[in-house]
Amino acid sequence: MATEVAGAHGHDEPDHLAPYLSPEAGRGIKGWLLTLDHKRIGLMYLVSTLLAFFMGGVFALLVRLELFAPGRTIMSAEYYNRAFTLHGAIMVFLFIIPAVPGALGNFVLPIMLGTKDVAFPRLNLLSFYVYLFGATFALYSIISGSVDTGWTFYTPYSTTSNTSVVSMVLGAFILGFSSILTGLNFIVTIHKLRAPGLHWKRLPLFVWGTYATSIIQVLATPVLAITLLLLAAERTFGLGIFDPALGGDPILFQHFFWFYSHPAVYIMIVPGMAVASELFATFSRRAIFGYFAIAMSSLGLALVGFLVWGHHMYTSGQSEFATTLFAALTMLVAIPSGVKVFNWTATLYKGSIVLTTPMLYALSFLILFTIGGLTGLFVGALSVDIHLHDTYFVVAHFHYVMMGGTVMAFVGGILYWWPKMTGKLYDESLAKKGWFFVFVGFNTTFLIQFIMGSKGMPRRYYDYLPQFETYHKISTVGSWLLLVGFLLTAWALIKSIRSGEKSPPNPWGSAGFEWQGTESPPVMQNFRVTPTITRGPYDYHLCSDEELFDGFPEDAEK
């Protein structure tokens, strides 16, 4: 099918053996906007999700700044409600869900599978434009009155709020489509396009994680779609499905919403785990410990994630039986998460650890995710949650998982695959300084929120009692450190694009397929010759340092 399109351009047909960033592989702005190449689409996703991260980050900084002092600091309560809603909605729907699969997955996954592209390249490009289309709705909502419901859009407030809820909800609905298309594409690619010799037990763990994520995307997102459609219809036609006056039930919205949004938490964290697995193996220079257990625990999380949505609703008035059941099931989540953490730790044990910046992010991921995961058990336990529900403790918990987990892994992944994506090295010492501020800033911002929350500070409040002032001040200062950290990291990347040294094919000495089999940056069709996979992605015990960094002699023969 791609040939038809390419054929239509005649002599403009891209050169499949040119580096994918070069003009020969697709000329000018058209060569990017109409590209079917998964690597270019991945880069476009990377740029747009980073822009979304920046926007969501600005709203986060505004929220923290407002909370610096009690009473009004920089904005009115109305604008504060909008700021935290937009922070949540943008970070969830525009950044964290598409970030790792859309940007890193698109770029790396087909190369790891030894194939030229994803199964449906046009669908891939479509998913990117659907993403932009959804983002347009969200932006329209922001400028036409914004949203003040919180990112969860709970009824009945969301059906009565006089802000621009419908366009934001439709935006999230459309973004869901983009997410489904990406997931579908990856599932088919992993099943049908693996290179000869790449059987399931040789799949890199990044592929396993992405596979589990795709399954959740495909199964959970349609339920969000129908929920948001019902919400939009409720607002437009007064449908009554969530309106008690017409026999409806607002709690049903919460059930529907969390039936998607709890699995969606795994859409966010499992790709982070997938990236971290690669980082741990590469920078410990040893076969990953418990390969099969890590692979299966990703699928385990995908499964268990569908059974626990009720733990967001302990205080909603659902039946006590349901509450008890969900509390019991929630404890199951700890099993696959624990399996991963223990295996990563065992991988580090007696490994030759190289403390590059990506590895520093991976180690931060390990520590912060463990804190986030363990505090999840606190809020998952029924009796404790009654006290902690809707406090800053919950805010700190999910930021430790989402930001301490996924964002750390995402930044680590960007730096790790940066030489492959751009063909250039970045300034390690600058990136390390960035990491330092991110790590310290993150903990300054959020560790204190556990304490604040356990002392009873409710989340989403505009104002607070004097006893919480010190905590809020520390947390806000932490958000500034985070800003410095991300700016330094961004500067390291910009500097690399402008004047970075040329990268060798495998600067990290990784045994992964994506490093061993391709140039940096890869050619348009990834491989000069269809590869046959003869080794595992973590076979460090089978090769010398020279082979790792310079490639295997038998590969060079081609």
Added chain:
Amino acid sequence: MASAHADSEHAEHAGHGDHPPYLAHHFDTPEQQFDSAKLGMWVFIVTEILMFGGLFVAYLIYKGQEPAIFIEAHNRLDWKMGSVNTIVLLFSSLTAALAVRSSQLGKKNETTMWLTITILCALAFLGIKYVEYSHKFHDGLLPGRFFTAHLPEHAHNGHVLPQRASMFFALYFMMTGLHGLHVVIGMSILGWVLVRNHRGQFSPEYFTPVEIGALYWHLVDLVWIYLFPLVYLVG
């Protein structure tokens, strides 16, 4: 990692070489491409079923809460028209399957005929649905705040529906409306397949779009097979 294929006379660097025109460059064989397309459609069908699943769950929950009102309200649906539509859709699924069969055998004109009949069935379905909808509009059997069937002027055989019956119609219109949208989408896909068939782009070696289009059409049928008895017959 990547050792060269012993028989790398695919001559990949020479472009698409021995690839037939319908085979995209990132697939090795037509079978691989066909299997991928089919798996992709099956996965998409799963997402569709989960999306409708949400509505079915909402329907069952509210029916469980107020069974009497739901039964009273469902009596206002026209089960005869619903049955005719069921037969029309089942028949169209048969003709869609026959279109795939004739396409596999390379009988272009037969494929055109079966596809045309399938699309005509879809149009018939929508026509009947239109008649049903107009009756409901006329009787004030509308969702939410547009519901007026509880007012005396809409009395049916001397008695009116309770106001809370609006929930039944909210769900009825959401379910049949979303299904109707899928009928339109399915019809458009089959129309596109029809055009490509007319251009002679299919052969016994390559009939993927016919297969995929028909698969989607079976989904449209499948949803109705559950929707019809649940809403029209059980109430």
